[in-house]
Amino acid sequence: MSVKVKKGNKKLSSNMEDYLEAIAVLKKDRGVARVGDISRLVNVKKPSVTSALSVLSGKGLVVHERYGYVEFTPKGKIIARGIKKRHDMFVRFLVDVLGIDSQTAAEDACRMEHTVSSETFENLTKFIEFVDTHPDGDRPEWLKRFDHYSKTGKRLKCTIKEAGRRAEE
Amino acid sequence: MSVKVKKGNKKLSSNMEDYLEAIAVLKKDRGVARVGDISRLVNVKKPSVTSALSVLSGKGLVVHERYGYVEFTPKGKIIARGIKKRHDMFVRFLVDVLGIDSQTAAEDACRMEHTVSSETFENLTKFIEFVDTHPDGDRPEWLKRFDHYSKTGKRLKCTIKEAGRRAEE
């Protein structure tokens, strides 16, 4: 016989993901997460936070007693960690590869992080790893070429060093 | 003295962008866009399309008379073109760079395309250009290295040709 209780096992909306993420950030930065801080971070009014918390609570992701701090359940903590991972990954891609300024990157990441399939997430992660763990020097040669292409619209046919020498002429 | 008519100049919601995009696709593929086809493409019921069309109509982006085909206004056509550009660019990135299968890439692109800032869009466009207009051969050497890294988790320290030779051993 089937269970009647709402399981709340559906996928989270991106709004709810935002709340979870904000809570994670606050707990990390200040130790505790309070309604007012969440509302500031997510950029909504406090009543919206209260109602979001009751939703998340219903899904078994946070614990929140009236007028108290917000805590994660173990399940909530795991999900929040996953969200943060995706977020950071996007920021890294936008900043490290595309050269977006970190302010804009953070904003874009906040929106993009809710939309990717796990395939894309995985491959993008690998891509960033590939870039960031590059052996020779901080930044791969080809990315330096991209930087140049991005700035000037022109391809470098030679190495950066040669280009540097030329530029000095 | 200020105009009282609703100008409808606000930014489009991503839902409305989806409708515009669907209309563009249909007009391109079949010459005309009808409510039923749009509803299938966007994956909503027909009444949702009808009401979306009245919104888009109110914003001066489409023309739609009862029981008739849907047409773009000049303004609508321009906007739809922009949306399609972003969409295609994402698909190219996901497929050409990350190696996502085109089915998943299309789905992801549909969601991601609504979320990027113009900075990110521009830089991502440049990045794709940089990749796709690579001079020597179809695919840049470093991307081949990424493909390998992605598949095996191991970096190639040598050229692909050498790796190929090794693999044959």
Add this chain to the structure above:
DNA sequence: AAGATTTGTTAAGCTTCTCTAACAAAGAAA
């Protein structure tokens, strides 16, 4: 042309998420 089928619209209602206004609890200060 008459009826049957397909296609589109209207009406009404639900869900999610937001807001403002008003109130209640907690904490700080007197």
Add this chain to the structure above:
DNA sequence: TTTCTTTGTTAGAGAAGCTTAACAAATCTT
């Protein structure tokens, strides 16, 4: 402790978008 201030909650309402059910127009068939 009584009052003031800050913080949080409740209630009520509204925007967007979606759905189903019922109806109307258009099109196809014969």
